[in-house]
Amino acid sequence: MPDLTDKQTFSDDDALEFHREPVPGKISMAPTKPMATQRDLSLAYSPGVAVPVLAIAEDPDRAYDYTSKGNLVAVISNGTAILGLGNLGHMASKPVMEGKSVLFKRFADVDSFDVEVKTTDPDEFVTVVKNIGDTWGGINLEDIKSPECFVIESQLQDLLDIPVFHDDQHGTAIISTAGLINACHITGKKLEDIKVVLAGAGAAGLSSIGLMKAVGVRAENTVIVDRDGVVYKGRENVDQWKAAHATDTPHRTLAEAMVGADVVLGLSAKGAITKEMVASMAANPIIFAMANPDPEITPEDVASVRSDAIMATGRSDYVNQVNNVLGFPYIFRGALDVRARTVNHEMKIACAQALAMLAREDVPDEVAAAYSGRKLKFGPDYIIPTPFDPRLIWYIPPFVAQAAMDTGVARRPIPDMEAYRIALRQRVDPSAALMQKIASAVRAAPNKRVVFAEGEETTVIRAAWGFKQAELGTPILLGREDLIRKNAAEAGLNFDDLDIEIVNARISEKNDAYTDWLYERLQRRGYLRRDVQRMINQDRNYFAATMVARGDADAVVTGTTRNFNMVLKEVRRVLDVRDRLIGLSVLLAKGRTLFVADTSIHELPDARELAEIAIQAAATVKKLGRTPRVAFLSYSTFGNPPGDRSEQVREAIRILDQTGVDFEYEGEMPAELALDPEARAAYPFMRLTGDANVLVMPGIHSASISARLVQALGGATVIGPLLVGLEKSVQIVSLGASVSEIIASATFAAYDEAIGDEG
Numbered sequence: 001m002p003d004l005t006d007k008q009t010f011s012d013d014d015a016l017e018f019h020r021e022p023v024p025g026k027i028s029m030a031p032t033k034p035m036a037t038q039r040d041l042s043l044a045y046s047p048g049v050a051v052p053v054l055a056i057a058e059d060p061d062r063a064y065d066y067t068s069k070g071n072l073v074a075v076i077s078n079g080t081a082i083l084g085l086g087n088l089g090h091m092a093s094k095p096v097m098e099g100k101s102v103l104f105k106r107f108a109d110v111d112s113f114d115v116e117v118k119t120t121d122p123d124e125f126v127t128v129v130k131n132i133g134d135t136w137g138g139i140n141l142e143d144i145k146s147p148e149c150f151v152i153e154s155q156l157q158d159l160l161d162i163p164v165f166h167d168d169q170h171g172t173a174i175i176s177t178a179g180l181i182n183a184c185h186i187t188g189k190k191l192e193d194i195k196v197v198l199a200g201a202g203a204a205g206l207s208s209i210g211l212m213k214a215v216g217v218r219a220e221n222t223v224i225v226d227r228d229g230v231v232y233k234g235r236e237n238v239d240q241w242k243a244a245h246a247t248d249t250p251h252r253t254l255a256e257a258m259v260g261a262d263v264v265l266g267l268s269a270k271g272a273i274t275k276e277m278v279a280s281m282a283a284n285p286i287i288f289a290m291a292n293p294d295p296e297i298t299p300e301d302v303a304s305v306r307s308d309a310i311m312a313t314g315r316s317d318y319v320n321q322v323n324n325v326l327g328f329p330y331i332f333r334g335a336l337d338v339r340a341r342t343v344n345h346e347m348k349i350a351c352a353q354a355l356a357m358l359a360r361e362d363v364p365d366e367v368a369a370a371y372s373g374r375k376l377k378f379g380p381d382y383i384i385p386t387p388f389d390p391r392l393i394w395y396i397p398p399f400v401a402q403a404a405m406d407t408g409v410a411r412r413p414i415p416d417m418e419a420y421r422i423a424l425r426q427r428v429d430p431s432a433a434l435m436q437k438i439a440s441a442v443r444a445a446p447n448k449r450v451v452f453a454e455g456e457e458t459t460v461i462r463a464a465w466g467f468k469q470a471e472l473g474t475p476i477l478l479g480r481e482d483l484i485r486k487n488a489a490e491a492g493l494n495f496d497d498l499d500i501e502i503v504n505a506r507i508s509e510k511n512d513a514y515t516d517w518l519y520e521r522l523q524r525r526g527y528l529r530r531d532v533q534r535m536i537n538q539d540r541n542y543f544a545a546t547m548v549a550r551g552d553a554d555a556v557v558t559g560t561t562r563n564f565n566m567v568l569k570e571v572r573r574v575l576d577v578r579d580r581l582i583g584l585s586v587l588l589a590k591g592r593t594l595f596v597a598d599t600s601i602h603e604l605p606d607a608r609e610l611a612e613i614a615i616q617a618a619a620t621v622k623k624l625g626r627t628p629r630v631a632f633l634s635y636s637t638f639g640n641p642p643g644d645r646s647e648q649v650r651e652a653i654r655i656l657d658q659t660g661v662d663f664e665y666e667g668e669m670p671a672e673l674a675l676d677p678e679a680r681a682a683y684p685f686m687r688l689t690g691d692a693n694v695l696v697m698p699g700i701h702s703a704s705i706s707a708r709l710v711q712a713l714g715g716a717t718v719i720g721p722l723l724v725g726l727e728k729s730v731q732i733v734s735l736g737a738s739v740s741e742i743i744a745s746a747t748f749a750a751y752d753e754a755i756g757d758e759g
Ligand SMILES: NC(=O)C1=CN([C@@H]2O[C@H](COP(=O)(O)OP(=O)(O)OC[C@H]3O[C@@H](n4cnc5c(N)ncnc54)[C@H](OP(=O)(O)O)[C@@H]3O)[C@@H](O)[C@H]2O)C=CC1
Pocket: 081, 082, 083, 084, 085, 143, 144, 145, 146, 167, 168, 169, 172, 199, 200, 201, 202, 203, 204, 205, 225, 226, 227, 228, 266, 267, 268, 269, 270, 271, 272, 290, 291, 292, 293, 313, 314, 322, 323, 324, 325
């Protein structure tokens, strides 16, 4: 039965206030160039703008290079079929069209604005759009009633050389087809056997039934119904678009057609489907009541008559939202990125199949967070990804782009799909490129065995699974096998599919040898053998660290259930520090990557410690393939004002001067000097040749507080702190870390080891 507990409610006043405050509407515009100086103005406007004007006059395609066209989509309507509310006029459609525009931006970083055309005459509509159509890289037609929408779309497709896509037709078809593929998979029904009834033979309905037939549903197993009842072969006054889907059937009403049906697609209007109709359907019926804002039948009503149904609506406040929001942002993203001339059939099918596949994968915690912590697992209540799934942006468009390339409608094919995928990820996750680089290095190195110490935790199991699936190495889960398998099964993971090792410390054949080894190490530090035995038996961090110390594994990831300092203390009883141990946080914001040290070990480092922190941080940054440029930060600037902390920093600089290191460093200075060349210009003796990328903080407080502050303020991503400097690679995640954070730390742990191999 669908879980309705997360249903949200709001009043009409809430909806009006949301649209009115703090400024009316939902979209605004943001400049992409600075408009700060006279020069900027001369370039952006007269006279500089004349140069691209002439270039485009010579070759109109250059508009893709010099204007926003290539990332710009118009959402255009005349308001004749606004949601399921009917023809309410062009101005009434504006909130919906603004809504689509804002979703384009939010979900796929496509710029968009709305155009409401004041005409119900299809020819006039086509003339208007044809004459302004070149402005955009694509056109999303919306909420235009059928059958006029079919004529309008096909004429504009012929007249314009950009994708013209009527979202209510094709967006809806793609999402409902993805949902149907998965609902059939879950119920064991075969596409070629199912009996499908379509309630609502309009734009959305006819396109949906068309795409479903293209993926395997048999025409003779379908029945379509409009306001006048079943559209059977031979019915009079049926337009050509409905006639194309009419079938030979004895049924004349929706109620008759639904008896024994496997699937009903509602793309009509509120209340069109009754409880009695649902009760008459076949076992495990699939009910997509997609009319907006109110479905043909509510999930509550379905649940009152069927406990075996898979139920979906078009709304955000029920489970299984089958809504075109899952499609149009990503279809246009893929289409724009290859400068497609059109969105063709193959691109639509590729998108539907990609959505269906994505729903079957393990769902990241970030998605649960957006849905009040509700865990999503492929099954009757989760047949399709949710709109807030951060994977959609990098998962779906490459399939669309590839299909465009394969069918010859891409004007600018993508040469490297993997690089494209990373670039898409980078749009929503600034850490993507860095993590991808690290992951590639890990994959290229010999296989690494990474111990996931808290192996019984479900998040850790899922992380190990993800680590293995991403082919980053061999995960080893520490814990009791039965419990791990039980938790894995509950999370929907089948361990038999994957090579994941499980080690139970207590019954491990290495138990005695590890105890002997650790006792040898700790016997003169106040530990009895039985203390050490207990540590090895009961504390997974000791066992895990001993595994790497003894060479039975390459790296450890731990920390989800205990605080950082406690874990570090345990690990350090087993492993030595290779040189200086530091915590290094990676801060990604506004296109910059900054490394901040020391964010976790030295509370108030003295001058020598500061110098060594800089050396260690610079070495790590070099390993990550970047040229380190170190700034020692302080509240003071080169001795002004004087103070004890800044004196330690000044002394650290003197130590480095004497040591002679192979990286640039300078200090002490405030952050703006480190990061702004104009601010540095006032200090001609400054040794940094560019902006610093390693910031050594004067104390742990400033390091940790500043890293967390920028994260809390938003607009920045912070990775780590990474633990650097132990003799073996160990990463300690923060308490309660998410699956993706654990995978990232495990990848770093494997990377440290992999790079160690090279060096
Ligand atoms: N979830 C989603 O993503 C989407 C949902 N929709 C929803 O689908 C619905 C239809 O939209 P759209 O196709 O653009 O509109 P159209 O006006 O093109 O089509 C509506 C169709 O529904 C039929 N209809 C209306 N009332 C009934 C009824 N009581 N019983 C049977 N058929 C009925 C109409 O019949 P007739 O032809 O006889 O007038 C028409 O065929 C809307 O509610 C819309 O919100 C649309 C797009 C996406």
